Amino acid sequence: MNNMSNRPVRPQGAAIGDRIPFCANDESGQWRIQAMSAVTGPELPIARYLHIGDGGPENTPVWTLSAFVSNLRYTTALERQALHEQQAGLGRADAQHAVLIPIRKNAVWWSMAQDERREIYTRSDHTPIGLDYLPAIARQLHHCRDLGEPFDFLTWFEFADSEADRFRELLTRLRATEEWSYVDHEVEVWLTR
Amino acid sequence: MNNMSNRPVRPQGAAIGDRIPFCANDESGQWRIQAMSAVTGPELPIARYLHIGDGGPENTPVWTLSAFVSNLRYTTALERQALHEQQAGLGRADAQHAVLIPIRKNAVWWSMAQDERREIYTRSDHTPIGLDYLPAIARQLHHCRDLGEPFDFLTWFEFADSEADRFRELLTRLRATEEWSYVDHEVEVWLTR
Numbered sequence: 001m002n003n004m005s006n007r008p009v010r011p012q013g014a015a016i017g018d019r020i021p022f023c024a025n026d027e028s029g030q031w032r033i034q035a036m037s038a039v040t041g042p043e044l045p046i047a048r049y050l051h052i053g054d055g056g057p058e059n060t061p062v063w064t065l066s067a068f069v070s071n072l073r074y075t076t077a078l079e080r081q082a083l084h085e086q087q088a089g090l091g092r093a094d095a096q097h098a099v100l101i102p103i104r105k106n107a108v109w110w111s112m113a114q115d116e117r118r119e120i121y122t123r124s125d126h127t128p129i130g131l132d133y134l135p136a137i138a139r140q141l142h143h144c145r146d147l148g149e150p151f152d153f154l155t156w157f158e159f160a161d162s163e164a165d166r167f168r169e170l171l172t173r174l175r176a177t178e179e180w181s182y183v184d185h186e187v188e189v190w191l192t193r
Numbered sequence: 194m195n196n197m198s199n200r201p202v203r204p205q206g207a208a209i210g211d212r213i214p215f216c217a218n219d220e221s222g223q224w225r226i227q228a229m230s231a232v233t234g235p236e237l238p239i240a241r242y243l244h245i246g247d248g249g250p251e252n253t254p255v256w257t258l259s260a261f262v263s264n265l266r267y268t269t270a271l272e273r274q275a276l277h278e279q280q281a282g283l284g285r286a287d288a289q290h291a292v293l294i295p296i297r298k299n300a301v302w303w304s305m306a307q308d309e310r311r312e313i314y315t316r317s318d319h320t321p322i323g324l325d326y327l328p329a330i331a332r333q334l335h336h337c338r339d340l341g342e343p344f345d346f347l348t349w350f351e352f353a354d355s356e357a358d359r360f361r362e363l364l365t366r367l368r369a370t371e372e373w374s375y376v377d378h379e380v381e382v383w384l385t386r
Contacts (some may be wrong), residue, residue: 028384068339073266077306113270114311146261146339148211 021066022154023051024189027058031098031191039175040116041185050100050191065102067154074118077129088135095138095158099167100189102151103168109182110145124177133170136163149180151185152181197261213335214259215293215347216244217382219253222383224291232368234297243293243384258295260335261349267311272320281328288331288351292360293382297345302375303338317370326363328358344378 024033029049036044047062072080093175109117130139138158145152159167171188174180211268217226222242227238240255302310314320323332329350337344352360364381367373 015272019325070339071303073305076308080306113264113268113273115269118307143339146263146336 019068019147020052020065021054021064023053023059023064024062024102025049025051026062027059029059031193033189034192035188035190039186039188040183041187044102044189046185050189065144065149065151065154067144068147068153069140069151070143074121075127082131083127083134086131086134086186088138090138090156090158092138092158092160092177094160096161096193097159097164097167098191099157100193101155101171101193102157102185102187102189103113103183104145104151104185105182106184120179120182124174124175124179126174126179128174129170129177133163136160137167137170144163163186195238199383212261213245214257215249216246216252217255218242218244219255220252222252222308224386226382227385228251228383230332230383232379232381233376234380235379237295237382240254243382258342258344258347259340260337260344261338261340261341262333263286267314270322275324276320276327279324279327281331283331283333283351285331285351285353287353288358289354289386290352290360291384292350293384294348294350294364295378295380295382296348296376297338297344297378298344298375313372313375317367317372319367319370319372320345322363322366322370326359330355330360330363 023029024044024047026048029051031050033046033048033050036046038044038114045062051059066160075083136159140156142154142156143152144154157167175183216222219235219241222244224243224245224256226239226241226243229239231237238255244252268276305313330353333349335347335349337347350360361370368376
């Protein structure tokens, strides 16, 4: 009954509710996997390429993580305005690097009510830290907790070669926050076009 | 990779992320459909039974709506405590009536930020109105907007025969709120065991 749905299309071409598969495999993909490492929790199996979208029969997935683009869950109207004014889109010609970061938060996080989670999000400067790296580091959040996936979020970052050190700084700052104390599984997947 | 997931199981037996199909058909189901009517927007096709869960080959679906149980998106810690203290579970022996209400909210609602949606939710007394009918009218919210389904939510209510008039009053009060002005598709499906 999907034809009854009429959702606004996102700038990146993914509509709300579209399920996007991120398929790691050894044959082909839009992105070559440069490095993979678990920051917290178990590693993901090593693979050579990341294919985004439904794969053809030529691709044997080593692992597939699926997620969807949704509305923002914590961001206020003021924060969103600041983000919109400063952020850049995905797919810029000079953004030859991408990093996929699958994250899972623990049961304590998810047992909290909306206002309790929002308070930690605010105290952790989640939005201000991200704003410091705009527009150089573009970002798209994908949700997967509600799909029964092993992670809760897949965050996608894109940036130019010159911005790699600043991107590492962004990760260091976020991981030092109170919010990140609730992360119990996090993997970095570094990619080049 | 679902085996990596370890989610708390809900009292009703549905785990976070479990996708639950509500399958209307003419052959069989745990619930008999008594009446169906669209409050706003198009009707759903008429059927005789509602089967919840994966159907066997003997059931030809007239329509199927799928959704998942998730964490609360607006409820504060205080509100949640009040709900937990007063609410009853699903499946009570005397709760012979159920109503399934699929709801879709319009693009204006979803274009608002979290704080803007929460303000309308608060001004609309969404939680206080629901509390007035606890524990007599049990309720479970299911999400489906992120699945590309035609509705955003499937709300499930259960109550005894003696509570039907109070349930209608609950619906009347909710539908008179500011929040409901953003609902552009709503159907009532009345059921008996």
